[in-house]
Amino acid sequence: MFLEFGDVTGFDMRQNFEIFAFCEQHSKFSIPGVDDLTPGVFTLHVQYSQGISPSIINDHITRHVKSYSVPTQVPSRIFRMPLAFDDGVCRAAIKRYENTIRHQAPWLPNKTEFIKFLAELNGLETVADLLYEASFLVLGLGDVFMGSPCANPIDPRHRLFGSKYNLSRSFTPRGAVGIGGQYMCIYATDSPGGYQLVGRTKEIWDHGCASICSGRDGLIDLGAGSPELVRIEESVLDLTEYESWLAKNKLDIESRKAHQARAISSSPFIEELARPYLQPNSDSGKDNPQLGADTVPGEWIQAMMPGRCYKINVEEGDIVNK
16 A cells, blocks of 8 residues: 655655654654555655555554654764766666666667766756765655665755656665766666666665664765764754755756756757657667677577676687586
8 A cells, every 4th residue: 555645746844753753753653554564755665564455554654644643853974975976887788778778778888978968958067966966865765676765855946857768777785876867866776777877876775784774864975074084963853943944945956947947948969768668679689780680690598597698708709518
């Protein structure tokens, strides 16, 4: 069952405080029949015991919501983490994607140029500036894969317009930092993925960071830690203070949004980003002329399992021993 605490028109920290309060109260006085709660951006996934009717669970949830008040302050932690922007491991993953899945896309072959375009689109000199300046509020774990934090900049001026990969990557290195529109994700392990890769940070499961959504929201500051260390600081999220700050900076925030909207409307490949990708017929080899049946000599061998070849460790004329 999904509970909605808002809508998809934009991020609202008050919604996250409501989700926090719901989960915090459940940890103290568990809702009968509810086995697990998984928070999202503005939704809460409720897993309840088999055999209980939805109407009974709805009654339990209704009583639960009336049993607490939403706080204006919640305990938090700040994770100051290093960032290697546009590092070689991420570039290798992008090259692998280009060789095996899709070799033509707006973000290929020069991903750096696409990231530069996104920066200009959002009124920034570089995306690196945004990553180093922004504080990202963690909204939940498991965004792209198990244990990967999904985070959103608390300053609306740091929220990008961007595109995910289409088709998705089959491989993303652990510790990679990805940007998918306004959201940031740190990949907790080697996994598939679709966010635009912008660099790598420390492996989060090795530094206790995987617990940042365990009962309290956390903030991630990238580029603020030493190359070897992750600094963790106790803090407090103050909703009243944050909403007051938003009101004080309203004009500048709206100006940035207006610039972004104008830039998006005149983007040279915005239509291509929005259009569904139609994959060429891979059997003919026409999607990659270097791999066509008419151009590659030798004997074709049927593989025992499906897959894509992204690296060849032998050269023509080599003898391969079993």
